[in-house]
Amino acid sequence: xxxxxxxxxxxxxxxxxxxxxxxxxxxxxxxxxxxxxxxxxxxxxxxxxxxxxxxxxxxxxxxxxxxxxxxxxxxxxxxxxxxxxxxxxxxxxxxxxxxxxxxxxxxxxxxxxxxxxxxxxxxxxxxxxxxxxxxxxxxxxxxxxxxxxxxxxxxxxxxxxxxxxxxxxxxxxxxxxxxxxxxxxxxxxxxxxxxxxxxxxxxxxxxxxxxxxxxxxxxxxxxxxxxxxxxxxxxxxxxxxxxxxxxxxxxxxxxxxxxxxxxxxxxxx
Numbered sequence: 001x002x003x004x005x006x007x008x009x010x011x012x013x014x015x016x017x018x019x020x021x022x023x024x025x026x027x028x029x030x031x032x033x034x035x036x037x038x039x040x041x042x043x044x045x046x047x048x049x050x051x052x053x054x055x056x057x058x059x060x061x062x063x064x065x066x067x068x069x070x071x072x073x074x075x076x077x078x079x080x081x082x083x084x085x086x087x088x089x090x091x092x093x094x095x096x097x098x099x100x101x102x103x104x105x106x107x108x109x110x111x112x113x114x115x116x117x118x119x120x121x122x123x124x125x126x127x128x129x130x131x132x133x134x135x136x137x138x139x140x141x142x143x144x145x146x147x148x149x150x151x152x153x154x155x156x157x158x159x160x161x162x163x164x165x166x167x168x169x170x171x172x173x174x175x176x177x178x179x180x181x182x183x184x185x186x187x188x189x190x191x192x193x194x195x196x197x198x199x200x201x202x203x204x205x206x207x208x209x210x211x212x213x214x215x216x217x218x219x220x221x222x223x224x225x226x227x228x229x230x231x232x233x234x235x236x237x238x239x240x241x242x243x244x245x246x247x248x249x250x251x252x253x254x255x256x257x258x259x260x261x262x263x264x265x266x267x268x269x
Contacts, residue, residue, distance in 0.1 A: 114127045117205045131150045135194070164256060168255075178257060214228060
């Protein structure tokens with residue numbers, strides 16, 4: 001494949017509107033896709049969103065640009081700019097303005113109560129979550145996203161997928177509020193491990209759903225704003241939207257986790 005080094009051409013392609021002259025919204029790839037986090041400036045990210053068609057992911061938009069560039073490069077006889085690798089950093093600089101980053105994925109285990117909503121309930125063994133996330137290159141990185149994915153749930157010495165345990169995939173976790181809690185609880189654990197941030201803002205179950213607490217945490221730290229935007233705010237925003245997929249609602253009601261709560265004489269809502 002011809003490297004993407006012609007920044008002038010790439011920027012021209014990025015700035016093209018669609019046929020209607022509009023810049024429709026872009027749907028991000030869901031967490032099931034095998035993907036890496038690409039580090040770009042906010043301006044480039046907004047430009048990508050602006051040129052995408054409705055329903056296109058960023059991955060599809062970039063693939064389209066690569067295809068167009070290859071056609072352009074095959075017809076061009078001029079020199080192209082260098083691709084500069086940055087040893088041991090996992091980053092590659094393309095031309096002057098584009099930086100690609102491939103993060104190392106770290107796997108951790110987080111243990112929590114099986115009914116964190118009611119700490120007075122002692123109805124069984126704890127839940128252990130196995131989660132993976134992007135390890136940052138440095139502590140102050142403006143474009144860094146955690147991109148956390150819960151891979152396994154361990155309960156009573158048995159291993160379950162998130163779908164088996166909560167009834168939904170992580171991309172649909174807003175249909176199960178408890179799933180969202182364990183996800184946000186894992187985000188806080190990553191902040192503690194990688195950035196030495198205390199979790200004193202989150203003393204109870206309900207605190208994790210309070211967006212003002214998250215904003216206060218980020219306001220008083222040098223954490224990447226992309227973590228707040230992509231890893232936290234987007235999830236809490238979706239949680240507040242009406243959930244209309246009846247099949248997913250039924251899957252959550254019949255999930256193993258809800259059965260655990262039912263056996264503990266806790267109302268499964």
